[in-house]
Every structure is written in C-alpha cells, then in structure tokens.
Amino acid sequence: MTNLFLNIDAGTIDWSRAQFALTAIYHWLFVPLTLGLAVIMGIAETIYYKKRTDFWKKTAQFWQRLFGVNFAMGVATGIILEFEFGTNWSNYSWFVGDIFGAPLAVEGIVAFFMESTFVAVMFFGWKKVSAGFHLASTWLTGLGATISAWWILVANAWMQYPVGCTFNPDTMRNEMTSFAEVALSPFAVEKFFHTVISSWIIGAVFVIAVSCWYLMKKRHICLAVQSIKIAVIVGLIAALGAAATGHKSGQTIAQVQPMKLAAMEGLYDGGNGIGLKIVEGLEMPYGLSMMATNTPDGYVPGINELLNGYTKPDGTQELSADEKIARGKLAIQALADYRKAKAEEAAGTAEANSTLSTLNSTLETLKENMPYFGYGYVKDKKDLVPPIAVNFWAFRAMVGLGSLFILFFGVVLLIVFDIPMVSLLFRRLFSAFGLMDERAADHTTPADAMPRWLCWAAILMVPLAYICSESGWLVAEFGRQPWTIQDMLPTWASVSDLNAGSVALTFFLFLILFTTMLAVEINILLKQIKKGPEL
Numbered sequence: 001m002t003n004l005f006l007n008i009d010a011g012t013i014d015w016s017r018a019q020f021a022l023t024a025i026y027h028w029l030f031v032p033l034t035l036g037l038a039v040i041m042g043i044a045e046t047i048y049y050k051k052r053t054d055f056w057k058k059t060a061q062f063w064q065r066l067f068g069v070n071f072a073m074g075v076a077t078g079i080i081l082e083f084e085f086g087t088n089w090s091n092y093s094w095f096v097g098d099i100f101g102a103p104l105a106v107e108g109i110v111a112f113f114m115e116s117t118f119v120a121v122m123f124f125g126w127k128k129v130s131a132g133f134h135l136a137s138t139w140l141t142g143l144g145a146t147i148s149a150w151w152i153l154v155a156n157a158w159m160q161y162p163v164g165c166t167f168n169p170d171t172m173r174n175e176m177t178s179f180a181e182v183a184l185s186p187f188a189v190e191k192f193f194h195t196v197i198s199s200w201i202i203g204a205v206f207v208i209a210v211s212c213w214y215l216m217k218k219r220h221i222c223l224a225v226q227s228i229k230i231a232v233i234v235g236l237i238a239a240l241g242a243a244a245t246g247h248k249s250g251q252t253i254a255q256v257q258p259m260k261l262a263a264m265e266g267l268y269d270g271g272n273g274i275g276l277k278i279v280e281g282l283e284m285p286y287g288l289s290m291m292a293t294n295t296p297d298g299y300v301p302g303i304n305e306l307l308n309g310y311t312k313p314d315g316t317q318e319l320s321a322d323e324k325i326a327r328g329k330l331a332i333q334a335l336a337d338y339r340k341a342k343a344e345e346a347a348g349t350a351e352a353n354s355t356l357s358t359l360n361s362t363l364e365t366l367k368e369n370m371p372y373f374g375y376g377y378v379k380d381k382k383d384l385v386p387p388i389a390v391n392f393w394a395f396r397a398m399v400g401l402g403s404l405f406i407l408f409f410g411v412v413l414l415i416v417f418d419i420p421m422v423s424l425l426f427r428r429l430f431s432a433f434g435l436m437d438e439r440a441a442d443h444t445t446p447a448d449a450m451p452r453w454l455c456w457a458a459i460l461m462v463p464l465a466y467i468c469s470e471s472g473w474l475v476a477e478f479g480r481q482p483w484t485i486q487d488m489l490p491t492w493a494s495v496s497d498l499n500a501g502s503v504a505l506t507f508f509l510f511l512i513l514f515t516t517m518l519a520v521e522i523n524i525l526l527k528q529i530k531k532g533p534e535l
Helices: 010-051 054-087 090-124 131-160 179-183 186-217 221-256 258-265 287-293 303-308 321-347 352-377 388-416 420-432 452-478 500-531
Strands: 165-168 173-176 276-279 282-284 483-485
Touching: 010 054, 010 131, 010 186, 010 221, 010 452, 010 500, 054 090, 054 131, 054 221, 054 500, 090 131, 090 173, 090 179, 090 483, 131 179, 131 186, 131 483, 165 352, 186 221, 186 388, 186 452, 221 258, 221 287, 221 388, 258 303, 258 388, 258 452, 276 287, 276 388, 303 321, 321 352, 388 452
Parallel strands: none
Antiparallel strands: 165 173, 276 282
C-alpha cells in the first residue's frame, strides 16, 4: 500500500482534484440557500401560526416553494459528492474510512431521513395536519438540513484537524478512539457555526432581492415589505455573527493550521506585532497579531519560519520541514519493517526472539514519528506551501464582501422599518445626491422609501453573496493544501489508481450535468418568482 501511494499518475491526481472541486463548488451553490430559506420560511409560518391570516400563510407557502426547488438540487449534487470518496479517493477512504465514514453515516441515516420525512409534510400537509404540527414540520425540515450540514462539516473539520483517532499498523488504518472528540472538536464547532450562519446571509439576500424586484414592478407590495423586514433582521444578525465566528475560527487556524494563515496573508517572514494586510502596500497595524493571538504584540510565524523551523513563544521548538520529512520517512520505513516482521512471524521464517525485538523496535519508531507520517510522501518542502494568490485574494473577497453585507443590511433595516427621523434622514440624503426623486423623499411608507438604485443593489448582492461564500470555501480547502488530511495524508497519496482519461471524461460529464441542473434551477426559480405567491 505504501508503494502504491507513490506510483499513481500525476494526471489522475490533478483530474481527481478538479472533479471533486467542481462537484463541491456546484453543491455549495444549493446548500446555503437551502439553509437560509429554511429560517425565513420558518419565521413566516410562525407568524402565520400566531396571527392565522391568509396573507402570512401564502407568504410562507411562497418561500417554501422556492426552498423546495433548491432543496432537490442540493440533494442530487450532495449524493454524487459522497460517492466520489469511494470512486476517486479510495486510498483516502481505506486509510481513514473508519473515522470519516461515521459522521457521514449519521448524516445519511438520521438527518437525511428527517429532512425527507418532514419536507413531505411541509409541502403536502397543509390541509391534512394541524397548524401546529405543520409548523413543527417546517422547522424540523430546516433543522434536518442544518443537522446534515453539521455532520458533513464535522467530517471536513476532521480532515483539517484530525483528532480522536489512532493508527493501527496491523490493519494500516486510522481507527476512531473517541466519537465525541471527533464530533465536538473546537474546529468542528467553530466551522459549523461560521458556515451555517454565513448561509443565512445568502437566504436573507435572496429574499430581499426577490422582494425588491416586486417593489420595482409594483407587485405584491405587502409581501415584499414584510419579507424584507424578516430577511433584513436575519441577515444583519447573520452578518455580525459570521464576523464574530470568523474571528474565532481565525484564531483556531493560527494554532492548528499556521501555514494556512500565512498563505491567507501572503506572510513570508513572521514576528511579533504583525499587521493585517488590506491589500498589498496597505495594512492595519498589529491586525494579524490581534486576529491570531488577541494581543497586539502576539507572535505569528510566516512561511519561512514554518519551512525552516522556529522557536515558539512558549520556548518549544517547531521542527523544520526537512526534519518533518525525514521523520515521516522513518515512520513509513518503520511501518514497512513492522509489516515484514509480522509476515515472517506468521510464516515462522524467523526466530521468535528476533521477531519480537524487531516488532517492538519498529512499533516504537513508528509511534514516535507517526505525527509526521504524511510528510514522508513529500519530495520538496516547497510543496507544503498552499497557493498564495488564491488564498490571499479569496480571504479578502470573503472579508470585504462580509463587511459590505453588514452595511447593506444596516441601511435596509433603517429604511424598511420606517424609523421616522432615520428614514427622513436617509431619504433627504438620497435626494441630495440625486439617488431619489424629491417627491419620493417625502413619502413615508417603507415601499416608497426604497429607492430604485437600492433595489437594484439588492439584486446585485445575490451573486456577491455567492462569491463571498465560495471564497470562504476556497480559503478552507486551498489553505490546507497539499493535505487531504492535515499533516497525515497528502492529496497524491489519497487518490484511486484510475486512468487519468477516465477521470477527465467524468469531469466533463459532471460539468455538463451540473451546469444543466443549475440552469434548470435558475429557470424554475425565475418562473416561480415571476408567477409570484398565490394570493
């Protein structure tokens, strides 16, 4: 098995990575809107349950209809994504399947069945079950989707920060020692909250954009205004929450994935009191040290320190990449020697005392160097540096757009809730800059207070929200390269031994399939939006 890791064609590795990236990016186009709309439609139906007016019932049904279209597409792409672990990444699946498979199994058995059960009640049970049971089904549908995200993010977080496991040299597999440690690791918890909360931003932006389109068309004004009120509150809370959880996540990354942080900042030479780059040549003094350590003078290692080794603030020594590679090769050799000794023991071709001594010696060497096992497959320490440009700009796109959403939601909230003095100030300000007709500036209804340019801006926020979300995933996944599992297994040691041409063919088949599915979904969504609620 160890030799197989090194003999897979480079084209197979590249195409397998490209195919998985393609599938993941398309899948994530559907997931955040599902999670975000689940909250909006749940709130709308809760208001209906309290007020029992036909308007709120139709409002909830309208957003549920759009949720359903997106939900179906997300399920289809997600199933394909999970199958790829077995088809394209069989070495990875063999090496850590006992651990990685557990959260995915829970997700499939519990969360998916929960979603599929209650989504049927939500869509078809309006006249068949009580209002209370239907409301519970709506929230449980959203909860099921969120639980699905939880277990998938637990699996991903374990790849970024492997815990709760030990390597068994007899089976050559990593085996779980603590399910709780895997499921509740700080990395998993922070990743879950940051990812799900940021998904609410997409749902809120989508609802505001659709509602603003209705305002511009002067259709369904009441639904549009009330939906914006719900969405803008959800969106502002989510945007602020994403900023807070992102900061916490950044501190964890600084501790367990320092190379990712260095790549995000393009930081080659670290030190104390490091500034946070806004763009090249412009930085916030002490910003990176504050983000990573919560102190302005905190130490942050750069790429050079991480490659060449350095002394940590607590006095311990971080090994250089060359030393880690050397120790990784020792671990691989010790494993091979152990396997050979076990085979000789089974065959009875060596003396018992000699075999026992060899087994104990190789196990001790393997245990000592196992934390660097993955480094043994690295030929050049430069391969340990993630793509700097992708991480640097994707991180800035995520943070910059996240800040823009806070501003956007804040402005819309102040306008649509028609706080007299604040709304008047905004209307007069827009009028002074030619952004609103002077007569409209005197109107006091939330619908009239939303100038046309702001409605167009709301629609533009939809693609920007997706760019922000995908940028976050680019940082998460490109930032841990070259690792499939951080410090344990590089990508080229994880793929299946397939023909590169076969993987390339399926890449283009998936590209055509997913693009078609996306086009179909957008077409259906646009038709449903144009049709509007059944009022």
